[in-house]
Amino acid sequence: MTSPASPAPAAPRPFAWAGRNFRIQTAATVVSGLGNAGAPIATAFAVLEAGGTATEVGWVTAARLVPLVLFLLVGGALADRLPRHHVMVAANLFNALSQAVLAALVLGGATPLWALLLLSAGGGAGQAFYAPASEGMIMESVATEHAGKAFSVYRMAMNGAQIGGAALGGALTAAVGPGWVLLLDAAGFALAGGLRIFLKVDATPRDVAHSGGLVHELRLGWREFASRRWLWAVVLQFSFVVACVGAVETVYGPVVAAQRFGGARAWGLAMAAFGIGMVAAGLLMTRWQPRRILLVGNWGVFLFALPALALAVRAGLPLLVAAMFVSGAGVTVFGVNWMVALQQEVPSEMFSRVSAYDHLGSIALTPLGTAMAGPAAEALGLDGALWACAVGTLALAAAVLVVPEVRRLARPLPAAAAAPLRESVGV
Incomplete structure (x- = not known):
């Protein structure tokens, strides 16, 4: 039967x-x-x-x-x-x-x-x-x-x-x-x-002591932020990188588009390619989970320099559009890995304070970068200013790799993969 x-x-x-x-x-x-x-x-x-x-x-x-x-x-x-x-x-x-x-x-x-x-x-x-x-x-x-x-x-x-x-x-x-x-x-x-x-939201309050008031909590957030070398090193890097990228996107790119490509429509096409690159990389990152979180994320930062390089070498519009697409992909590769690192390493009760220090540090020099874009182009020439942005971004992406934690910070191994490793080392 x-x-x-x-x-x-x-x-x-x-x-x-x-x-x-x-x-x-x-x-x-x-x-x-x-x-x-x-x-x-x-x-x-x-x-x-x-x-x-x-x-x-x-x-x-x-x-x-x-x-x-x-x-x-x-x-x-x-x-x-x-x-x-x-x-x-x-x-x-x-x-x-x-x-x-x-x-x-x-x-x-x-x-x-x-x-x-x-x-x-x-x-x-x-x-x-x-x-x-x-x-x-x-x-x-x-x-x-x-x-x-x-x-x-x-x-x-x-x-x-x-x-x-x-x-x-x-x-x-x-x-x-x-x-x-x-x-x-x-x-x-x-x-x-x-x-x-x-x-x-869980009715259980987060484990945060409020007796010291708002200033005390900001100090605790700063202590949490400053105690992680990988965290403040990347944010310091981004203070300058975001200023350079902002100058290229809001000042130099539109100027070059007006001079060489016929106006705003060309720069709009380039910015659209940048956005599509961000979305396309998001599809990739739903399946790709690199072990070395910040190391892989920082490879994305190297790609931030591509639009400035394309503009500096007077590349044609198709190459500029391609550079913007790849740069947008780099933004998502960095951004996803950065969020994973923050969630993994920062206590949940500190998420928002650390995020605030992160945001503040990352945009701190952006107004200055935008304001100085015009004077820099006058002093160095437009191509010279673009080369400065590109080389500066690449140098900063390389410099942050000096920090050991940036190179080594990793996801925990899944339990199935970690068991053989523990056996091999006699744990």
Whole structure:
């Protein structure tokens, strides 16, 4: 008598590793990112349509960056002190309100420069409180064994939203005007905040002592940050690398495109290739989990220099587009491995404070780099300034490898692989 056939095992569900919090946080990031990527384009055209100059566009852009730098550390401390999803919801709603007021002014035809500056600064302040809480939340919502795959998917979603949002924002600004784009951005922030209300957070508070107050917690965060040589070495590297990359993307690239490739359309194509490279590498990183986390991540940093090199050697547009694509891939390779390293090495109760020091250090020199881009091109010539950016980026990518922890920091071996290793060494 034959025994009944055993039922076939159920097929694994796609994204079974992605818990509720990860899915909500990723969806909310896409919603807010679609609107927020188009907002700078709309704001710039709002300034110009109000009779403003290119200099005033720069002032409005800088007004967003100043409070971001000033409040990042406070935002990180609060995100470790309070429930992170509460901080994110409050920041999203604050940004929704500031963008709605800005949209109303633009649609009403009353856009004085002081209001644009003030509301742009409000957007930067909201981001300063949101960013550390968001990074802490996404790292907290993923099991360590799925971190590489999860962070790859998250960055793909975030980068895809930025690419699509920028394209949509530009098209809508031309079609219906900047005010409506800013209103859509406000709606996106409100919807994202509404989604994040449904995040489920363990009622058990994080193991953080608050008796010393906010300043004490910032000191603890600094101690955690400074005690890891690989952490502060990479952030110091990025202070200069991001300044160089920012100068190429916002100043030198558009100038070269205008001089050699016929204008903004060519640079837009190059930036689109950069974004596609980021998304394509995200697909790769869902399957590739390199053992040496920071070593592999830092190989991605070497690729950051390719756009400056292509511009410096006066490469044609196809080669420039290819360089931008590969550079974008390098950004994701570094970014995913960096998030894995932070989640693996930093205690969860310190995620947001360490993230704040990371963000602050990485962008600290960006305003200076952008401001000095013009004088550097005048002193060295445009090609000379591009060579300086390329060589500087490559030198910094090589220099950080001097730090042993950057070369050696590794994922833990899976249990199945670790057992034979323990036997071979007699453990």
